[in-house]
Amino acid sequence: MKTDILAFGVHPDDVELGCSGTIIAAVAEGKKVAIVDLTQGELGTRGTIETRKTEAAAAAAIMGVAARENLQMADGFFQINEENIRKVIVSIRKYRPEIILCNALEDRHPDHGRSSKLVEEAAFLSGLRKIATTLDGVEQEAWRPKYVFHYIQDRYLKPDFVVDISAHMEQKIRAVQAYTTQFFSAQAAENEDTEPQTYISTPDFIHTVTGRALLLGKRIGVKYAEGYISKKMLGISSFDAFVQETT
Template identity: 60%
Template sequence: MKLDLLAIGVHPDDVELSCSGTILNEIKQGKKAGILDLTQGELGTRGTIETRYAEAAKAAQIMGVHVRANLKMRDGFFKNDEEHQLQLIQAIRKYQPEVVLANALEDRHPDHGRAGHLIATACFLSGLAKIETKDENGRPQQRWRPKYVLHYLQDWYHEPDLLVDISDVFEQRMEAIKAYTTQFFNTDNGNEGPQTYISTPDFLDSVIGRARMMGKRIGVKYAEGFICEKKIGIRNLDALLQVET
C-alpha cells in the first residue's frame, strides 16, 4: 500500500504523543497514513510486549490509520548502522510515503535521537538506486525518497520550523494517547505498576500544555511542532492564505 504519510516512532506511543494530531488531520483530508514502530518497547518499566501491541492497535483504530507495523528492532540497543538502515529502507520503499514524520534528533531518551538520525539516514539512502533491497516476496524494490522528513518534538523543547493546527482533532488525539493505559496515568485500571516519568498526571498535563503553547504561537488553540532539515518552500502565496492565524 502506497502511503501519503508515514509516521515512524522508536517506541509504541511516540507517534501518538508527538504527531497524532497531524496524522488525524491528514486522514480527514482523505490521505493515506500509516505508523511504523521500530521496537516493541520491551524495555518499558510498565506493561508487557503483549499489552503494548494491544494498546498500539487500539490507538491505530482510534486514529483510523491504514496500516501499522513493527520492525522489532531491539529496544535500547538498535544502532544507526547498515543492518538497521537496510531494514528501514525496505519499509520505506514498501510504503513509498511522500512525507515521513520521525523521532526528534536530540531528546531526553537516547533512543529518540538515535532513531531520529537512523530514520533521516534511511530516508536519504532509500533514494539511491544502487542500494538493492527486496520485498517480502523476494522481488527487487524500486528506490524511493520521501519529499520531506519532519522531526516531531518530544520531551526536550526545540524551536519548531513548522507548526500544524490540530485544534479540531485534539480530543481524538488525546483519546489515542490514553489508549496506552499501562503507560500513562489512568484511574480506570488503578494506575497499576511502578511510577515512571510518564505515568504521573503531571506528564499528561505537560502534553496538553505543550500543544496549547504551540497553538498560541500561530493563534490557534492547539498545535504540533516539527523540525525539518530541508527548507520548506511553497509554489505561491495562496498556501499562506489557506492558514488561519
C-alpha cells in the first residue's frame, strides 16, 4: 500500500493527541494516511490491551485513515535494537510514505523520545537496499521517506513549522475522546468510572490539548494548529509558498 503519510506513535493515543488534526486535514485533501503504533500501551494505568485496541480502531475510523497496525513492542521497555529497527523498516517499506510523523524528540514520558530516535534510524536504514526484509514471504524494496517530522506532545518544544487544523479541531477532539478509558468523557462519568485517576484522565486535561492548539494557531494567525520539529532543513522554490489567499 503506497501512502502519502505514515504516522507512528509509541502508544495508542499518541498520534491522536500529537498530530491527528494534520492527519484529518490530509485525508480531507485526498491523501492516503496509515498509522503504526509501536506498543499496545499495556502499562497504562487505566484500561486494558483489549480496550485500547478497540479504542484505537474507533479513533482510526474518526480520522479516516487507510490502515492502522500495532507492532507489539514492549511498552516502557522496548529498545533501539536491530529487532525493533527491522520491525519499523518493514512497516516503512510496506506503506512507502513520502512523509513520516513520529513522537517528540524528548518528552515527559521516556518512551516518546526513545521511539522518535528508533523511527528516525529506521527511516534512514529503510533506504539501504542491502538491508533485506520480507513481508508475507515477499522480499521488500528499499524505501526512504523524504521527511521525518516530530510532533509536539506534553512538553512545549518550539516548532520549526505549524499546520493549520482550524477546520478539523472538533474531529481531532473526537478522535482523542475515542479513548474512553484514558480520557475524561461523559460516557465514563455516566458509567461510574472506578479506575484510578491519572494525569490525563481528569476533565481539565482535554483543555490543555485545545490550549496548545490555540497557542500554536495564534503564532500564524489562525485559530488552531499543530506543531512539528524537523532535523532536515526545509526549503521552498518561491516566496509564493508563504502567500495565502484572503477573502
